[in-house]
Amino acid sequence: MNKKMKKSLATIVLSAALLTTAAMPAWAAEDVSSVISTETAAIPSYSLTNHVEVEIKSILNDHETDTTKLGAVIRVRNTSGKVTRVPDYELRVRMNDGIEYTLQPSAKNPKSIQPKSQQELSYMTTVERTDDAELTDLSFVDVDLEVYPKKETTLLSVPVDAGLVWSGSDSEITNSSALLKWGEPFSLPSLHSPLGFTPVDIHKEITAKGVSNVVQIQVVNPTKERQTVPNFGIDGKTASSVYSGSRAEASVVLDPGEKKYIHVVIPTDLETEFSSLNVVTPESFFAAGPDGKLFEDTYRVGRINILLPAGAATQGVIPAPDYTLGTPVKLDSTNKFVPSNVDVSLVELHVTNNDDDGFNTAVAKFKLTNNSDRPIPIPAIATELVSKDGYAYGGRRQASTALTVVPNASYIVSYSYALPSSETGEGLKMNLYSQQASGDTTYRSLLATAKVPVQPNDFTAKTLNVYPYEITIKNWTISAIYMATLTYDYKLKLDLDIKSDKQVTADKYNSKLSFELFDNIGNPVGKTTSDLSGEGRLYNGTNTIDLNARSGQLDYPIQIKVYETFTNEMGETVKRLLTTFKQ
Template structure:
């Protein structure tokens, strides 16, 4: 039997064997902590012998159709099993369609020419064919074309049957292989990228900025090995019922030391009313020509999302008790580990004149170390039980740092609709991050938070870190001869106590007194500090309300507010109590 016949019979036997086995077997493994890790079974392939020294496997397959053309592509991983440098064979790669037509794919201009011993390389192939109909790939073959004889001689060396679920049909594709479909929160790996890194989706939220609306997906990456690893290139696309939105990774290069965990954020530009039903995990492929480079993405996994995930959140929010340290994510590098963050107050005040409610939250940052620590600019968000998110406006100015073994208080304000009762509110804490032109928020903690009642008991005002007890008050009129008008003075007898662990300064919230006449018109006001220069003290104090009234009014109303300036320059007020004379 001659060599040609031997080769042909061997090829037929190999092809028959391949037809009886799955070309893309799905793998599953267990994480060290027995948490199930889902491997991306889509596009995985066993290795097949192409020659004595060369084995091949399919990494990616593309069959992307648009209105007037079809893009056919493949990425082949070629492995040199020998102990010496081996030239990459110049075989043709052909794809066969279900209708019997065969296309030869063009090799990338950057395909390697050789493979080092016991190593591997990737070969990229791509062709665009003028077909306006949808075509189905049936198999792929490596063909040796001998042009030194006439007529040319073609020998099929290896044929691989293709499963439809292993072929990516473009961004509109639907991943159907069950091993490649995950529920939110399931951990996964990407074996097609030859990476041991374990990934877990931990947060998805919507952000509205001056540049538009984006959905941010937060993924935790863990290195379970004893060697340093680089996180492979991958992306995430958001899918609705009718459209696909492509995401951009904020961190392009991430390395992990053994056992280390880090977060990766994918920012997906979207519309305000966009609600994703699932996410596709995709990986990039490149094809080079003499004039440039063509890049496309291949889907590996599909992550299912619960309804309203981007607003309601997908992480269970534990119940929170005011005044206790918030359990921050251990991976975060934004808040030092020796700093405790606790929510001390959360009130909602009705603003009848403005038609909305104001929520005010006060966070205490406690420095447990022996050195000053900068105050982290934590971003906060309140989420209602039906999924509406309200971003917090941080007080405009704070101290630079917290002194050792002490605490500092930072206030936040939230504009809420008048219908918001505060029942079932959730608080999210974020760190603000930026990478190049991409900015995003990274989740630090989430919890269900209680709203405090605004009841004034025994004339005791809660203005953390102060308790202000009003023993007595009176309002008197002063006729100003020069202005020929009346001013009013509020006389207060107060007992003021302070949480001594909290350091206070001129940036602390103040008390605002507003005077209203019988018609409800504002006729005067005065702002008094509780700390710093010009502050109010224990005992008796007289406060001018800076009124300039042409007539003596009676009865009068004084409203007492806690107030501070928000980061956008807005004045935030929380009603504490009302005096009526």
């Protein structure tokens, strides 16, 4: 994070071409050709000698309190058919007040260039001056020390556009060709990369290691050759601060026509909301100390600024289509997390009040359908509900599941969400993520997003929908039996008609029914839990349920609340009220 404020913010960007097509959600862009049309902006090249051409890759003019750091990265190309020595010329910069400074070459600058190839040369110097000064010219000077006085010959002098100068992380990018709205594709011609990039998601993650914003970018290779994603990063900008991000994937290679994702993790504070993002590329300079030890000075140069809509990190930025419960979710076509022959559908979403705890609980059930002829591991999909106001609520998966979905069958996985009591469920959006890890870095990658409907609650209904079961209560009675122990034993008798979705594989990890007895002043007296599958489950016909209540007096009136219940991955017991019996 960099919180220093500049006295004068310079502008920057080396030429950056924009893709001409409008941005689409990643899972909607099935055809590579629909997202790779580019207008590559040529970077000016200058002849330095008969066989050496140069390009200006980066220029630095970073002024702090009483010093100014001046730097340049020059790309040199050997146009000949044999090895050529790197010309030993001085690189100088001129300021707008006429003062000229000589930049020192990096200790790691190459000494030669292979035939028909190129190298990068880094230069830097730090000067003491308290004022801001614009950098106007860059020149290569041949200094002949064999004569007296020394002879200086300027071989090449290039006027420097202010838009090519980077003034530090607080700089503002104003070059119109480098200003993008969220979701607009871009390329990085300054890195000589033919790849196309499209930002598709930004979200906030809170883990034991702290808070971070994760930027997800789709990369497309439009060429007929394998390509490596060049080294670049993302900085998040607020009105007063800059937060530096790092790539989660160190090295990414794409085959011809292939699409992949890269993720940039930006550590932040909890309340941080970015207004824009800077696409930056790293540069380095090596200086030798008195003992010969090399010291590296690194800096990042801004290339593109991406404007974010308000609340992007909480509300998301991919358009969320309306979703119909029970239909397969449209997953990102490039994902490798959920097999292509597995359908994921949301079959239930309820929001219920928890009066005792002071918050609401949402319960979602996802059906995973294996359309193949072999067992498939159950993917641990991460989920998130986002309110219409942009607040995100992470889902907690059920504690245990089966290991696989059997062929041509379905399996149910439940999730719980703690919502504020003011959350009605109107206008909710559901995000699905894959959980990824790269070294010590963990992050989520967006799989799908959709506006989801919340199902109404009817606590007096005679039919209970606990997918994959439909339970019709034909009759019920509560009885109190006076025992020899001089206490009353309460039992519930239910006449049930239970139907189930035969395609769904049920096991011991399915939701259960909890029956809780309350006395005439609302105090809990007893409860019991019954399975819906396996041994000891509820079945069609008459079921007698012992409520494990032993009371020294006969209470009246009494009530029994029936809940769907399961344990989530945090060890919490999740309850959803289904109906109430009062007697």
